[in-house]
Structures are given as structure tokens and as C-alpha cells.
Amino acid sequence: APLNLISFCQEITEVMQMKAAGQKNIIFNNAGECNLIYMDEELIYCILTNLISNAVKYSPPQSNIWFNLTFEGDMAIFQVKDEGIGIPETDQVNLFQTFYRASNARRIQGTGLGLAMVKKCVDLHGGEINLESQQDVGTTVIVKLPLNYSGKSE
Ligand code: ATP
């Protein structure tokens, strides 16, 4: 079914803000317009909730998390930015492997499957994912997904 991506992202923000129970401040911004589009709602939900829950989990109480949605050509660009513990450079290349957890995250609970799952969902949608992070400064994850993806095979 066609999806209104902007209101869908607004709803996700509300759900994640409720889960964070006042511990974090999730700020949603969007720029540009978007018609109803065809994307897999479950996959987008999986991608965004995993990224936002990481941002919530790995950042200090009362910090801000920025969730941005913009459009570039026929791509939707999602950005999730936090001011949390960040990821050491040596760990960054391995993050999309199953069960991998960075050295500075071990005292925080997790299975190390979230980002591996996100990567699979992004691949299924023909998109790309990039991560920029600096230890003790913060992390930004950028996901680009084609709009009206026709499901063409390669
Ligand atoms: P879960 O399977 O419950 O999501 P997880 O959060 O440990 O467990 P991933 O979401 O796959 O696993 O993330 C892998 C690792 O990447 C984390 O263990 C953590 O070291 C690092 N990481 C991911 N997101 C962030 C973030 N926003 N800030 C800091 N570190 C992060």
C-alpha cells in the first residue's frame, strides 16, 4: 500500500519518544515534499526503530536525538544523529556483522544484531547506509532509499 513517509516518520518519532520515557528528546525534522510512495512499511519501520533505539541506548540522559528526513531526486534520506558514546574507529568497519559490538559498548546490554538487520533491510530496498562516528562525541547514521522502488533485479 502507498505510504505517507512524512507522517509515518512522525508516528515513529512519537512511539520512540514514548519508549524513551522522557529520558531523551527526539527531534523530528523534515524538508521537502513527498507524494504517497511505495516502500515496505515493515522494513522502513525496522530500519528506523533500530537506528533510533541505538541512538537512545548509547547516549546520556536528557540528550537530544535528531531524526531528519529529506528528499534528493528520487531518494529519501534519513539521518539519525546522537551525542552519545560514539564508536571507536577500529570498530566501525565491523558494525554490520552479526553479533558484533564495539569495545566501548560492552557495559550496555545488546545482542549486536540490530545493525546487521538494518543493513539487510536497506539492501532489500536497494538503498545504502553510511555511518559517521567519533568516540565520546556522537554518531550519525545516514540511510538513503529509492522512492517508488520498482523491485528491478540486477
Ligand atoms: P541489539 O541487537 O539489541 O540492537 P546492539 O545495539 O549491541 O544490540 P547493533 O544495533 O547491531 O547491536 O549495534 C552494533 C554495535 O554498534 C553496538 O553494540 C554499539 O557498539 C555500536 N553502536 C550502534 N549504534 C550506536 C550509536 N548510536 N552510538 C554508539 N554506538 C553504537
Ligand code: MG
Ligand atoms: Mg542496537
